[in-house]
Amino acid sequence: MADPWQECMDYAVTLARQAGEVVREAIKNEMNVMIKSSPADLVTATDQKIEKMLLSSIKEKYPSHSFIGEESVAAGEKSILTDSPTWIIDPIDGTTNFVHRFPFVAVSIGFTVNKKVSVKGDLERPESGRGQSMVGKWRVCSGTQKLAISKTQQNTIYITKSLLVTEFGSSRAPETVKIVLSNLEKLLCIPIHGIRGVGTAAVNMCLVAAGVADAYYEMGIHCWDMAGAGIIVTEAGGVLMDVTGGPFDLMSRRIIAANSKTLAERIAKEIQVIPLQRDDEE
Numbered sequence: 188m189a190d191p192w193q194e195c196m197d198y199a200v201t202l203a204r205q206a207g208e209v210v211r212e213a214i215k216n217e218m219n220v221m222i223k224s225s226p227a228d229l230v231t232a233t234d235q236k237i238e239k240m241l242l243s244s245i246k247e248k249y250p251s252h253s254f255i256g257e258e259s260v261a262a263g264e265k266s267i268l269t270d271s272p273t274w275i276i277d278p279i280d281g282t283t284n285f286v287h288r289f290p291f292v293a294v295s296i297g298f299t300v301n302k303k304v305s306v307k308g309d310l311e312r313p314e315s316g317r318g319q320s321m322v323g324k325w326r327v328c329s330g331t332q333k334l335a336i337s338k339t340q341q342n343t344i345y346i347t348k349s350l351l352v353t354e355f356g357s358s359r360a361p362e363t364v365k366i367v368l369s370n371l372e373k374l375l376c377i378p379i380h381g382i383r384g385v386g387t388a389a390v391n392m393c394l395v396a397a398g399v400a401d402a403y404y405e406m407g408i409h410c411w412d413m414a415g416a417g418i419i420v421t422e423a424g425g426v427l428m429d430v431t432g433g434p435f436d437l438m439s440r441r442i443i444a445a446n447s448k449t450l451a452e453r454i455a456k457e458i459q460v461i462p463l464q465r466d467d468e469e
């Protein structure tokens with residue numbers, strides 16, 4: 188059966204490519220950097236410009252669809268997920284990278300129906316490759332490259348042989364930083380092979396989907412950081428889980444994306460949870 192949402196996905200790819208061009212141009216120019224929730228939570232006029240561009244294009248083509256966008260929420264819009272087809276957008280995932288010209292930035296476009304980061308179709312089939320189309324400019328796995336999670340770990344899932352990806356986050360509250368560092372310490376001392384992070388949740392998750400990292404975890408991120416890349420991980424054969432070991436919740440602001448359930452559960456066992464206000468909490 189034809190996928191009723193295929194047209195939306197194709198449109199998302201077109202929009203992400205256009206937005207990527209805007210990022211490429213803007214990165215050459217001087218930037219006016221503003222701060223949001225913390226001195227390390229940055230925004231530029233380009234973030235706002237791209238979100239406006241995406242929002243107006245989507246509203247014109249799909250007037251009945253809903254929309255959650257990082258910069259719209261920053262400007263006071265609510266981020267409530269409903270059953271209606273919803274576009275969840277991070278115009279620039281990795282704004283700090285963008286500001287410093289650290290070359291890992293994503294335009295993330297996610298799409299949910301009935302609150303699920305999925306569309307009708309064969310989501311369990313890694314070869315469908317549909318997920319990769321939902322994130323735009325991405326240097327590692329762009330184009331038509333087929334994604335698949337790391338095979339070695341699929342067969343022998345030892346955390347001691349894993350390479351993880353995570354971030355320090357944008358909170359500078361000492362009690363939060365302490366938990367972030369303590370989680371890193373616990374995982375490193377298991378011991379594991381290593382921990383990396385390229386400064387954007389979307390790209391970090393795509394690295395798991397591509398099989399070059401075994402798992403990603405983070406707390407304090409938002410639905411727009413996870414919606415686009417989450418499906419890329421599951422389509423590549425990976426799993427999404429909450430950091431408590433329970434089911435993944437898009438509005439919970441936390442995630443483990445891993446090459447297997449076993450590895451995700453093992454990471455969850457080590458993680459101390461940071462208390463956070465949900466994305467859909469008033």
Ligand SMILES: [Mg+2]
Pocket residue numbers: 234257277278279280281282
């Ligand atoms: Mg952003």
